[in-house]
Amino acid sequence: MSEYHGCELPEDLFYDLDYVWLRPEDDGTLTIGITDPAQTMSGRLQKARIKKIGTHLDAGRHVATLESGKWAGGVPVPFAGEVIARNEALLEDPHLINVAPYSDAWIARIKPDDPQHALDNVKTGPEAIEALEAWIKRYDVQCMRCSE
Amino acid sequence: MADIDQIMQHDHEHLDQLLEQSAHAVSAGAWREAAHLLEVFRHGLVDGHMMVEESTLFPAFERKEGDDDHPLTTLLRKGHQDLRIFFEEMAEAIQDQDAESFDDLLSTVQTILKQHDAKEETELYPYLAAALPDRGEAAGKRILACEAETPS
Numbered sequence: 001m002s003e004y005h006g007c008e009l010p011e012d013l014f015y016d017l018d019y020v021w022l023r024p025e026d027d028g029t030l031t032i033g034i035t036d037p038a039q040t041m042s043g044r045l046q047k048a049r050i051k052k053i054g055t056h057l058d059a060g061r062h063v064a065t066l067e068s069g070k071w072a073g074g075v076p077v078p079f080a081g082e083v084i085a086r087n088e089a090l091l092e093d094p095h096l097i098n099v100a101p102y103s104d105a106w107i108a109r110i111k112p113d114d115p116q117h118a119l120d121n122v123k124t125g126p127e128a129i130e131a132l133e134a135w136i137k138r139y140d141v142q143c144m145r146c147s148e
Numbered sequence: 149m150a151d152i153d154q155i156m157q158h159d160h161e162h163l164d165q166l167l168e169q170s171a172h173a174v175s176a177g178a179w180r181e182a183a184h185l186l187e188v189f190r191h192g193l194v195d196g197h198m199m200v201e202e203s204t205l206f207p208a209f210e211r212k213e214g215d216d217d218h219p220l221t222t223l224l225r226k227g228h229q230d231l232r233i234f235f236e237e238m239a240e241a242i243q244d245q246d247a248e249s250f251d252d253l254l255s256t257v258q259t260i261l262k263q264h265d266a267k268e269e270t271e272l273y274p275y276l277a278a279a280l281p282d283r284g285e286a287a288g289k290r291i292l293a294c295e296a297e298t299p300s
Contacts, residue, residue, distance in 0.1 A: 018226070049252050060233060065256040072259035074230055138219050 004133045007037040007143035010102055014122040016078050017131045021102065022122055028115050029084060032063060033106045034075060037136045039098050040143045043068035048094035050086040050108055057081060059121075063108050066094065075107055079118040085109040149292075152284025153273035156197075156205075159291050160265045163193050166298065167258070174242065174250050183242045188298050190235045196294030198228050201268075204287045205276055212279035220271055227264045231257065 002009040014022040019038040023031045039045070047067040057063060062074030063083060086108045090096055097105040112118035123131060135141075150158075166189035173182035206221040234257050241250035277283045 049256075062233060062237065065252070067256060067259055071263065072256045074234065074256070076230075076233065138217070138222065140219070 002129045004129075005037075005136050005142050007035075007040065007132075007136055007141065008102065009036065009129050009132050011125060011129060013102070013128075014119055014124045015128045015132060016076070016122050017128065017135065019073070020075060020078065020122075022078070022119070023106075024119070025109065029109045029111050030079075030081075030118060031106045031109050032075065032077060033101055034066070034097060035132070036101050036143050037132065037139075037141045039101045040141050041139060042066060042071045042073070042097075045094040045097050048090045048097070048107075050091065051083050053083050053086060055083045057083065057110070063110065066097070077110060078121045079110075079112050080114070081110040081112040081118070083108050084111050149285065149288055152205075152276050152280065152288045153269075155284075155288040155291050156201075156273050156276075157269050159192075159197055159295060160261075160269070162295055162298075163189060163197060164261070166192060167254075167261075171250075171254055174247055174254075177245075177247075179242055179245050183239065186235070186239055186242060190239070192294055192298040194232060194235065196291065196298075198231075200287050200290050202228065204280070205272070205284075208279040209272055209275065212275065220267070224264065224268065224272070227260065231260060231264075234260070 002011055010021075012023075014024070015035065016022075019034050021033050021035050025031060034042075045066050045068045048064060050064040051057065051062075057077050057080065059078060059080045060076055063077045064075040064086075066073060066075065087106050090105060090107065097107075099105065122128075136143075149155075166185065170182050170185035170189055173179075173185055202225065206224065207216075210216045210218050210221055234253055238250060238253045238257065241247075241253060276287075280287065
């Protein structure tokens with residue numbers, strides 16, 4: 001696990017180099033969430049809406065929208081696919097994203113239309129970590145972990 | 149002609165009114181009218197306001213600051229990119245006559261616009277006149293011409 005300015009950056013995930021992380025699952029689906037620096041920029045999240053199971057999304061469309069007192073935005077999916085699961089706990093408690101962005105606060109699981117090319121537009125490993133560190137530096141983000 | 153910061157701020161208010169009109173049409177179940185009004189709003193914002201900002205105002209601000217990767221303009225450009233996607237999703241919600249999805253999207257978009265506009269009005273617009281060679285006259289004329297095309 002890399003850490004920069006207090007922000008956790010798991011090296012095994014894939015990133016759109018902005019807000020989103022992706023984790024390939026054994027069944028060919030991809031789990032999506034937002035990064036530690038992104039949740040820090042967002043502030044304490046108060047509202048989460050996630051697309052219903054069965055919704056088909058074109059690449060770039062939002063699988064979820066999130067709102068805090070100072071920020072609102074979408075969670076774009078970097079590939080086309082169908083929502084096959086969503087984290088119902090976030091609908092009740094969006095603040096969970098501020099607490100555990102890479103684990104309990106996953107947002108949705110998506111079955112890509114074209115599994116072979118689903119990760120074409122995201123990065124992983126040292127290249128991704130370097131770009132995310134530049135992102136953190138550009139926006140002058142200092143991550144702080146919420147305990148609850 | 150008014151100063152560029154005043155023209156841009158007024159355009160925010162003008163565009164907010166257009167979006168409200170589309171939302172009212174959705175509430176009334178007037179789907180064709182809602183689709184037309186949303187397109188008028190989208191055209192005014194994306195093809196007018198955002199275009200002027202991205203082609204003229206942001207580069208002028210970046211030149212003034214000596215930083216073509218300035219955090220403020222980077223964040224504002226990202227906001228524009230997100231909004232373009234949201235507008236497509238709102239248009240689809242209207243096409244599907246899905247008022248619940250439209251209202252959810254509207255709530256998010258209005259929050260984004262409120263924060264985005266406030267950032268521009270406090271951190272960008274006040275510095276534009278000094279950053280532009282003509283003090284923003286040409287950009288102001290383009291915005292006023294777009295407003296004339298899309299009366300609210």
